[in-house]
Amino acid sequence: MKNNVVKQSLKFVLVMTIITGFIYPLACTAIAQIIFPNKANGSIIYKNDKPVASELIGQEFTSDRYFWSRPSTTSPTPYNGGSSSGSNKTPAGKELEDMVQQRIKLIRELDPDNNQKIPVDFITASGSGLDPHISPAAALYQVDRISKVRNIDKDTLIRLIDKNTEKRQLGILGEPRVNVVKLNIDIDNL
Template structure:
């Protein structure tokens, strides 16, 4: 019986060392070697080298001179520690009221925008942290951004088009634009936005 217990104990120790120590160290080391940016959170820095967010987590931009992301139901909004959708179904009166309020706000803030409001600007993502918009949803906001920055809409649209990401491996997902990277590109091209509300160090929700 003692020998059986000793064998089981040795197997437990070996398994613990292999799966709990050596394997995580090996995977972490390979990730740091092959994909250092992704392994460290895909952090985004500004021109001064300051971290202003992650390319994987949306931020709550609200000022007119910046592109706005999708609404968020993650915690108080865009909370990386509380990733969640609203879980409201299509028959929910609360969802209907919230969508109506979003539509009214978007139309009020974007009077020059062409066509109907893109659905993704009214609905939250499943995670509440989606950092991307479709190119169409970004272009829909371009007139407002251009007006707030005092530049021609064509110049803002050119920035959007330059940052459109294609499908992953050419087949997965849809074309998209990262909102944080887009707003940083606007600041680099046209100067920082007016007032307080742009990408800033240590801020998850500017």
């Protein structure tokens, strides 16, 4: 009786390992490759047939010629996919408040002519620390600076922001958002 139970248990483990470890993942991968191959392969953005970025992972832009992304909390470098995480700072804590105040000060120093209210997503990190998106308000906040530095008409920049604004999914999920990586690539292509 005991041997029978052990054999059945081992058979069950073997069958479930094959199903959940091989068949199911391969089926999911095959379906994803057929239905949405770009997304299944990381939503890679190509420029001159060379991969330059992913639509799904933000990049650090520090030049005043580019739209800046929201802060990243990954370490040791920003937008490090190997250490994705939020800051784990409590909204009620002094540490987060100090971090946000430092970001506000830095933005004001880097863009001293801008007296607009700084959008909150421009000074706070996303939950993953890798988000490639900012709000349309955060993008519009930067238009004057980029227009001046690159000598590009503000209306052209606003049209590019509109072009790169992703709407709510199904009309109700999420918020409108601008993919900074794609927006900056479009600006370079002008």
